[in-house]
Amino acid sequence: MVNAPLRSGNGTVGAWAPLLALSAVAWLLVLGNEGAAAGLMGLTSAQYVAGWLVMTAAMMLPSLAWFGSMYLREIRRQTTGVVRPVRVASLTVGYFLVWAATAAGALGLASAIDWAARRHADALPWIGGAVLVVAGLYQLSSLKHRCLARCRSPLSFALAASRHSGRARDLKVGLEHGAWCVACCWALMAALVAVGTMSLAWMAAIAAVVLVERSWDRGGTLARAVGIGLVLTGLLVPFVDWLAPALHGGGMAMESM
Numbered sequence: 001m002v003n004a005p006l007r008s009g010n011g012t013v014g015a016w017a018p019l020l021a022l023s024a025v026a027w028l029l030v031l032g033n034e035g036a037a038a039g040l041m042g043l044t045s046a047q048y049v050a051g052w053l054v055m056t057a058a059m060m061l062p063s064l065a066w067f068g069s070m071y072l073r074e075i076r077r078q079t080t081g082v083v084r085p086v087r088v089a090s091l092t093v094g095y096f097l098v099w100a101a102t103a104a105g106a107l108g109l110a111s112a113i114d115w116a117a118r119r120h121a122d123a124l125p126w127i128g129g130a131v132l133v134v135a136g137l138y139q140l141s142s143l144k145h146r147c148l149a150r151c152r153s154p155l156s157f158a159l160a161a162s163r164h165s166g167r168a169r170d171l172k173v174g175l176e177h178g179a180w181c182v183a184c185c186w187a188l189m190a191a192l193v194a195v196g197t198m199s200l201a202w203m204a205a206i207a208a209v210v211l212v213e214r215s216w217d218r219g220g221t222l223a224r225a226v227g228i229g230l231v232l233t234g235l236l237v238p239f240v241d242w243l244a245p246a247l248h249g250g251g252m253a254m255e256s257m
Contacts, residue, residue, distance in 0.1 A: 016065035016072070019092060023065075026058035030198060038124055038196055038246045039114025048110060049103045051198065056099045056189075059207040063181070063214055064095050071173065087170045094174020098182055102189065109193045125238040128247040131194035132234030138187035139227025145220055147184040151177070152214040185210055191230060195237075196246030 040048050072088065109131075117124050138144050163176075188206050195202050209226050213219035233243055241248035 016088075019061045019065040023058055023061040026054050026061070029054050030058055030200065030203065038128065038194075039117050040110050041197065045107055045111075048107055048197075052103045052106050053100055055198065055203065056102070057096070059203060059210065060096075060099055060181070061092075062207070063211050064092065064177075090168075090170035091174040094171040094176075095178040095181075096174075098175055098178030102182060102186070105186070106189065106193050106197070109190060110197060113194065125241075125244070125247045128194040128244055129234040129237035132191050132230050132237060134234075135187035135191040135194075136227045136230030136232075136234060139223050139230060144184065144187070144223060144227075147180055148213065148220060148223060150180045151184040152219055188226075194247075195244040199244075199246060202244075 041051075043051065071091065113124070113127060116127055188209065192199070192202050192206055209222065213222045213226070216222060237244050237247060
């Protein structure tokens, strides 16, 4: 199924431009930091969570802008004036709240890696490699593809809207869509934590995968190919340090954001 494109003619692109602008600002904040290291990167828990929120905004808001296009067309038919951007903002808040909640899992995994790095530094590449293998296997699983089907389908997005009503309807739709997207992408994000949360190369690659596997009609095939790639990378990481420098002591502690 080919997902609905953004259409500049009906104002969809312009309406979602603020989300793309926020994503761009978040990318600039990430680029402004010096680098990544395994674990907490020398940050406090609060700093790490703040960095995670910036990173997820950079990576996930473009996907919401793309897939919210159908929902926005429905909003345009139902509302006018100031109500329209308020509804879009409500949808965005619901979506991002779900992704913000993933900071707890990321912090837990990063803390565990940090603990391992302090006590068993030689085992760190093997731990990171194992996380990559698990992430790859999830990419190949039927559960991943069920979640991807729900996350990438405009029809699924529209049906979610039909199940909710009232003032909080758009917030609920955002929460529901965000939950499906987290279920689809959590393994990719865990892989990012494993190789160094602010690794720009890995961030860019995973952000591209997330967007393309949701918008391309062969997204399922891409997901499987990425799964195979992650498994192979995980098996090679302990022996090939340039694949994940942070796991071999090559990363840098990130400055406070």
